[in-house]
Amino acid sequence: MKITVDEDKCCGAGQCVLLAPEVFDQRDDDGIVVLLDAAPAAGHHAAVRESAAVCPAAAIVLSEDA
Amino acid sequence: MTQVGSVLVVGASAAGLATAEALRRKGYQGALTVIGGEFHPPYDRPPLSKQVLAGEWVPERAQLRTADQLAALDAEIVLQDPARSLDTAARTVRTASGRAVRADAVVIATGLRSRAFPGQQSLEGVHTLRSLDDALALRSALQSADRTVVIGDGVLGAEIAATARGMGVDVTLVGMLTAPMVGLLGSRMAARLAQLHTDRGVHMEFGVAVEFLQEERGRVTAVGLADGRVLPARTVVVAIGSVPATDWLTDSGLTVADGVVCDAFCQAADGVYAVGDVARWHHRGLGKFVRWENRTNANEQAAAVAANILGENRPYTPVPYMWTDQFDAKIQAHGLLGEDADVQVVEGSEEDGRFVALYRRDGHMTGVLGWNMPKQARLHRAAVVDHYTAQAALHA
Ligand SMILES: Cc1cc2nc3c(=O)[nH]c(=O)nc-3n(C[C@H](O)[C@H](O)[C@H](O)COP(=O)(O)OP(=O)(O)OC[C@H]3O[C@@H](n4cnc5c(N)ncnc54)[C@H](O)[C@@H]3O)c2cc1C
């Protein structure tokens, strides 16, 4: 799994961080998403899929085949 | 219910699409049909009053998924063919083109439509904002307008006022209540928002009702206020709220009362569910029926509905979350803030325009407000979670 985030779309909701804190964080100053791990281990995949699904700005894009 | 082999989603926007995706993510392999009323493939609405209206994004950037992503959903997606009726017992939907689709589970995701000011439909120059086409029409009007009047107390009116001001237009925001978003933010923070708008040159007219729209040869020319004043404007935006798009359900036998009324599992009748802005469901944490108009709820409720279609029987008890961007203020609300709450700033400072405030009501922590502090607000969210889930645990 490969993750990309679109900082320009991110609204700083932090829903992704609530679900997958090992993979996502937020910048302190403006709350924009920080990708901690663009290719997380399999154990995180389910939480990352949930994060992408719940993100209210459609800012997280996954490609499963990579 | 027995094994579900076919699902029909009515409404091809945030909540409908998220429901279809959640079903597939959870392993559902049966037939999936999504019926939408609009011409455009699914797009996101929050950017419409922000980046799209301001012209910072081309409209395509608001699309929720690429064509490839939609294809990967393995669903039949029918656009521009609105549903006209639902036979609840037979779980059959009929559309404008005469199509009839039956399914084991039907999901209602038809959202809202803008409420109109009496008489506005026949007038040129009067706008509402719900769809992409609305946004493009309003943008083009604002580009050639030197002044506009925005009518509305809520978040949408305030956002449109801010964006229009940013485009260099002379803006007056008119509302009946004491300040913009006062129902959502409470009086103290709504006054702060009003001050922000004033500082940026928006004229604020609050505590006064709009009585009429003046016209000349079919075009609006001014907005008439209850106190007798008349504000000239040839471009007027009406943002006085929205109503659930439930006209097509009149003969369905479902209970419709400001939304499709559902149980704690978002089920409106056997095998019929509602999701997103159109759904009024029983929130067990709060012990009452609620209907929430926010983007995060569309996604979260979609996951709950998909789970319940597949037999998980999970009551839906979310902590609400919404955000709005106005000028350089990024405002975030976790939980319900409310007008009568006690407000305490716990991080940052109001003077600096960056802070987190906690809202307390009847001894309960009910909400967290972040003002240009999204991450810090999220870190305080844990303080309010109990208020939304504790009772639900009791009832479980
Ligand atoms: C301009 C704007 C700005 C917003 N900004 C924010 C924000 O900053 N933060 C936030 O949290 N929320 C915001 N929201 C709210 C958020 O966009 C909504 O909560 C979200 O769109 C709800 O999704 P939904 O799918 O339930 O409804 P909708 O997005 O309204 O989608 C319903 C769909 O169903 C279709 N439909 C209607 N009737 C039929 C029918 N009979 N047959 C078939 N299809 C039908 C409609 O055409 C529409 O495509 C904003 C909304 C708007 C309009």
Ligand code: SF4
């Ligand atoms: S959930 Fe989405 S919008 Fe929120 S911080 Fe994460 S990427 Fe940004």
